[in-house]
Amino acid sequence: MATNTMDGAQALIKTLDDLGVEYIFGYSGGAAIPIFDALETVKTRMKFILVRHEQGAVHMADGYARAAGKPAAVLVTSGPGAGNTVTGLMTAMMDSVPMIVICGQTVTWMLGKDAFQEADIFGITIPVVKHNWLVRETNALPRIAREAYHIATTGRPGPVLIDIPKDISQGAFSGEMKPEIQLPGYHPERNFEIDQKQVKAAAGLIAAAQRPVILAGQGCMIARADKELMYLAETLDCPVASTLLGKGVFPENHPLSLGMLGMHGTAYANKSMIECDLLINIGSRFDDRIIGQPDKFCQDAKIIHIDIDPAESGKMIQPDVMIVGDAKAAVAEINEMIAPVKHTEWNSKLDAYRKKFPLGYKKQGGLRMQQVIDELYHLTEGGAIVSTDVGQHQMWAAQFYKNHESFHWLSSGGAGTMGFGFPAAIGAQLAFPEKTVISISGDGGFQMTLFELATAAIHKLPIKIVVLNNHYLGMVRQWQELFYEDRTSGVDLIGNPDFCKLAASYGIPSVHIKRPADVTKQLTKALEYNEGPILIHAECVKTDNVFPMIPAGAALEDMITEAPKARMAKPVGST
Amino acid sequence: MITTTDTPVPVNLSGSVHTLSVLVNNSPGVLMRICQVFSRRAFNIDSLVVSQGRDPSFSRMTIGVSGESSGLHQIIMQVGKLIDVIHCFEHTSNDSVTKEMILIKILCASEERSAALQITEHFGGKTVDLTPNSMVVMITGDSPKLDAAVTMFSQYEIIETVRTGKVVMARGEQAT
Numbered sequence: 001m002a003t004n005t006m007d008g009a010q011a012l013i014k015t016l017d018d019l020g021v022e023y024i025f026g027y028s029g030g031a032a033i034p035i036f037d038a039l040e041t042v043k044t045r046m047k048f049i050l051v052r053h054e055q056g057a058v059h060m061a062d063g064y065a066r067a068a069g070k071p072a073a074v075l076v077t078s079g080p081g082a083g084n085t086v087t088g089l090m091t092a093m094m095d096s097v098p099m100i101v102i103c104g105q106t107v108t109w110m111l112g113k114d115a116f117q118e119a120d121i122f123g124i125t126i127p128v129v130k131h132n133w134l135v136r137e138t139n140a141l142p143r144i145a146r147e148a149y150h151i152a153t154t155g156r157p158g159p160v161l162i163d164i165p166k167d168i169s170q171g172a173f174s175g176e177m178k179p180e181i182q183l184p185g186y187h188p189e190r191n192f193e194i195d196q197k198q199v200k201a202a203a204g205l206i207a208a209a210q211r212p213v214i215l216a217g218q219g220c221m222i223a224r225a226d227k228e229l230m231y232l233a234e235t236l237d238c239p240v241a242s243t244l245l246g247k248g249v250f251p252e253n254h255p256l257s258l259g260m261l262g263m264h265g266t267a268y269a270n271k272s273m274i275e276c277d278l279l280i281n282i283g284s285r286f287d288d289r290i291i292g293q294p295d296k297f298c299q300d301a302k303i304i305h306i307d308i309d310p311a312e313s314g315k316m317i318q319p320d321v322m323i324v325g326d327a328k329a330a331v332a333e334i335n336e337m338i339a340p341v342k343h344t345e346w347n348s349k350l351d352a353y354r355k356k357f358p359l360g361y362k363k364q365g366g367l368r369m370q371q372v373i374d375e376l377y378h379l380t381e382g383g384a385i386v387s388t389d390v391g392q393h394q395m396w397a398a399q400f401y402k403n404h405e406s407f408h409w410l411s412s413g414g415a416g417t418m419g420f421g422f423p424a425a426i427g428a429q430l431a432f433p434e435k436t437v438i439s440i441s442g443d444g445g446f447q448m449t450l451f452e453l454a455t456a457a458i459h460k461l462p463i464k465i466v467v468l469n470n471h472y473l474g475m476v477r478q479w480q481e482l483f484y485e486d487r488t489s490g491v492d493l494i495g496n497p498d499f500c501k502l503a504a505s506y507g508i509p510s511v512h513i514k515r516p517a518d519v520t521k522q523l524t525k526a527l528e529y530n531e532g533p534i535l536i537h538a539e540c541v542k543t544d545n546v547f548p549m550i551p552a553g554a555a556l557e558d559m560i561t562e563a564p565k566a567r568m569a570k571p572v573g574s575t
Numbered sequence: 576m577i578t579t580t581d582t583p584v585p586v587n588l589s590g591s592v593h594t595l596s597v598l599v600n601n602s603p604g605v606l607m608r609i610c611q612v613f614s615r616r617a618f619n620i621d622s623l624v625v626s627q628g629r630d631p632s633f634s635r636m637t638i639g640v641s642g643e644s645s646g647l648h649q650i651i652m653q654v655g656k657l658i659d660v661i662h663c664f665e666h667t668s669n670d671s672v673t674k675e676m677i678l679i680k681i682l683c684a685s686e687e688r689s690a691a692l693q694i695t696e697h698f699g700g701k702t703v704d705l706t707p708n709s710m711v712v713m714i715t716g717d718s719p720k721l722d723a724a725v726t727m728f729s730q731y732e733i734i735e736t737v738r739t740g741k742v743v744m745a746r747g748e749q750a751t
Binding site: 186 | 662
């Protein structure tokens with residue numbers, strides 16, 4: 001029912017509150033003032049968090065959603081404000097993260113006339129959102145907000161964007177507050193209708209397998225299929241590798257866990273892919289970081305692929321059996337058809353690989369990032385929410401911080417967006433004020449979004465902000481060392497600030513770790529501080545390389561587990 | 576939106592010219608959304624015809640595209656995924672009729688006119704413009720027929736041609 005003298009902005013804010021949105025991250029500006037005004041005039045349960053850059057806002061909403069499993073909203077102004085959200089939208093789109101981004105826009109009669117702070121954000125963001133709208137009538141706002149929430153959170157989740165001209169948000173609202181949504185082209189409810197023929201075929205392959213392996217991806221986590229996955233793995237006595245984004249859906253300290261696979265995954269996870277005769281992929285999209293050379297990947301094995309997105313079927317790897325649908329529903333159906341079995345010989349073989357190729361690092365000759373991460377894992381018993389930035393530290397964190405449960409690992413996988421880690425941790429801490437949240441960044445990535453130290457300080461968020469400083473853009477430097485005859489170019493991060501002084505300038509305390517012997521003491525001190533954020537500056541060895549490594553586009557068989565002696569050819573794959 | 580659970584099999588292994596019919600919401604920006612699916616994969620759209628359907632809240636598109644088939648399968652899936660797309664099907668000549676229209680403008684003096692009109696009649700076309708020195712001929716039919724007409728008219732000086740691009744409709748009672 002319409003209420004009297006409400007404007008579009010108020011109707012929008014009321015709708016978001018009604019939908020259960022808890023947080024709005026944003027930054028104001030002229031075109032968005034009516035919506036900011038509605039935040040003051042409409043009483044809701046929502047909290048607005050003022051950031052220091054729109055990119056920070058989007059990454060915060062992203063981290064919030066990865067941890068909480070539900071979307072937050074982002075509110076920015078037109079033109080440059082909206083433009084600053086594009087990287088974060090692309091980040092969320094690549095990793096299937098739900099969020100609702102709302103942009104102010106110039107008045108409708110000025111659209112296309114190069115108005116002040118006007119940008120065609122609708123056109124610009126089409127390829128980086130699941131769907132978007134340019135609103136043309138005030139009364140459509142509640143319907144569009146409901147459609148936006150529905151699209152963002154169902155099926156394969158993703159970010160959505162609503163562009164609202166100022167006259168639309170300011171206009172008088174006389175429409176329905178709870179209208180029907182109109183999406184004739186979108187039927188996510190069909191994802192729960194699992195094709196029985198395909199389930200039978202999958203069960204047949206499973207019964208015949210001698211050396212099966214499960215690949216647990218993010219889809220498994222999003223579907224909350226942890227229990228179904230555990231039942232499947234334990235019933236079949238089947239080892240489980242996880243993707244970067246699937247970390248935690250299967251506890252990494254379980255005897256059947258092989259850890260992460262792929263370009264910098266564990267050697268034994270990659271060996272399991274090479275030597276298995278059946279791969280059960282639950283909710284991973286066969287990303288190029290894990291399959292190496294597509295025509296050589298699992299070439300002797302049968303492949304079952306379970307994915308909610310039909311477009312993923314055959315996109316990278318042609319499966320033998322494809323099951324399109326929700327992972328929880330699909331695995332539950334498979335579980336009905338399997339019988340307990342043992343694969344003792346296969347598991348012993350993989351266990352031998354675990355012993356032959358363990359992950360390790362040196363504790364002498366300078367402080368290594370791996371040691372800091374390993375120590376954090378032990379001090380928190382693997383129970384913290386960990387967000388990472390992008391680069392070598394990200395891969396070491398994936399290797400050494402073992403996750404035991406879902407929604408505790410926040411890392412930009414598909415996009416690899418530097419600057420993601422710290423604001424994502426802010427979002428996660430707001431979602432779970434009582435949990436320990438650790439943000440792990442390199443010196444490069446941290447400097448891309450460090451301005452959000454202000455936001456963390458204002459809200460007294462007890463985030464442990466770890467800066468692993470090697471004065472280099474480490475991952476690129478590693479590639480240049482291995483493939484470009486050690487010719488470094490564009491990676492030398494001289495002129496870093498004194499990170500402890502920087503934190504102090506925001507009123508944030510810090511600890512400084514310079515030697516391996518200091519690690520435990522300083523980390524313990526930092527972990528015990530919960531009055532607000534604390535920065536942990538760890539000065540690490542300047543050059544170190546992440547191993548194992550599979551060069552981009554190379555087959556998994558070409559994995560190297562230590563520094564090569566001969567010169568390596570340039571990788572054929574992307575990036 | 577296509578939900579297919581069968582193990583994927585490429586639709587059209589040999590030929591390189593494909594015809595897609597797409598039923599979409601009739602709202603601004605839909606055309607751009609679909610075109611971007613092609614352009615980001617470096618696929619070129621040969622022809623695109625779109626107009627309102629019988630129900631004005633929907634539009635019908637016929638897209639002609641050439642390119643290798645495995646890439647096209649992925650494009651069909653990605654187009655089908657778009658929220659504004661109700662369905663995206665590939666049609667072959669076996670299951671559908673495909674027609675397009677061409678306007679051909681030729682330089683044609685009066686002594687050449689009757690021969691030109693004979694060619695027009697052969698192709699079942701009509702003249703839609705006639706001046707002392709020129710003629711515009713309109714021909715409809717399937718694409719090879721139009722190609723043949725252009726070849727026949729090449730004996731005159733062709734000033735310009737414009738084609739609409741294919742529209743497709745499924746045979747029988749099946750929906751397009």
